Amino acid sequence: MSEHEFLRDYDPSAYERPSVAVDLVLMSVIDGTPAALLVRREDHPHLGRWALPGGFVAIDESLDDAARRLLADKARMKDAYVEQLYTFGAVNRDPRTRIISVAYFALLPSPDFAAALKAEPELALAELIVPWRGEVGGPVEACSTDGETLPLAFDHADMLGLAMLRLRGKLDYSGVAFALLPERFTLRALQDVHEAILGTKLNKPAFRRRMLDRGWLEPTGERESGASFRPAELYRHRTGA
Template identity: 80%
Template sequence: MDEAAFLENYDPAAYERPSVAVDLILMSVVDGAPAVLLTRRDQHPFVGQRALPGGFVGIGESLDEAAHRILAAKARMSDAYIEQLYTFGAVDRDPRTRIISVAYFALLPADRFAAALKSAPELALAELTVPWRGETGGPIEARIGDGDPLHLAFDHGEMLSLAVRRLRGKLDYSGIAFALLPERFTLRALQDIYEAILDTKFNKPAFRRRMLDRGWLEATGERETGASFRPAELYRYRQAEGEQ
């Protein structure tokens, strides 16, 4: 039998096929704390609970296509850069049936969240509390306002924990933190981002010297406006060659 004949007679029902979903981890730093965009589930399972924006992959679309479709439909964003984080495939991760989820990760400036929240009332901004330092990992607490810690649907708490570990692991050798800043920013704002992600306070002169010595920053010659004190100099990120 040649390949054409094999494919013509192939029975796709011969093997069980799990469903595939995509979940979006959209993170920022808001008011000095890590934050994530959550939606409220309107159907079982976990009806009424908070979850990451997500959905099933269509039979005729790629994972990336599904991720961008869900980004536009559920997070009201059309041009965010997202990348695959990890595939979650525990057999019992979803009580409905065998569902594998591919988590996508994005870091965004805080103003992008403000626009999404305004256009989608089902979305909420949850502040993340990370009670561990370094990259070892552990549980993460998510709260909306002054509320109690949320019980997130499915294994979305695990997804958030992995996203923070990945972010912390890449912070020291890549320019990933600059995705959380506007195009022009102060060194003070950059230090605020690092301190929020790592839950650590840095010596101001030492931090600034380290950032400048890395060659990542380019002075714009401009200064911030609207400051009640001496306006700080504005910088932009000098993207490394070959970096996406």
């Protein structure tokens, strides 16, 4: 039998097929705290709970294309640092049917975060509370800006927890922190991002020396505006570093 004949006679209904979804972990650092964008569910299941923006993958759509589409549709964004995070496939993770979700995370500077909130009223800002230290891992909690705990739908607490774990793991050897900053930034702002992700304070002289020694930073020759004291020097991420 040729491959053409095999495919002609192949019955795709011979095996059950699960649905596939994509969920977006849209993260930033706001006022020194890791934050994510959530939506409140208006339908069952988990009616009234908070969830990551997401949707189902079309039959003719790649996972990456679905993530980009949802990023544009749900958060009105076309350009962001997007990375596939993990595939969540527990059998009973969704009570409707067998649904496998591929989580992506997009890292956004705080101005883009604010623009997404303004462009899409359904999105809400949630501060992330990480109850574990270092790279232990585990679910995290989400709170409103008023400090109210937001009950999360499905396994989205685990998705948020894995996103934080991934960030902590990559922070020391990659330039992932720069995706959370505007194009030009101060060393203080860079340290704030590191401290927010790591959940701990860092020694200021040692941190600055390490960042400068790695060759990741390029001075812009400019200084921040609006500072009450001597304005700090502005840097940018060195391309390719």
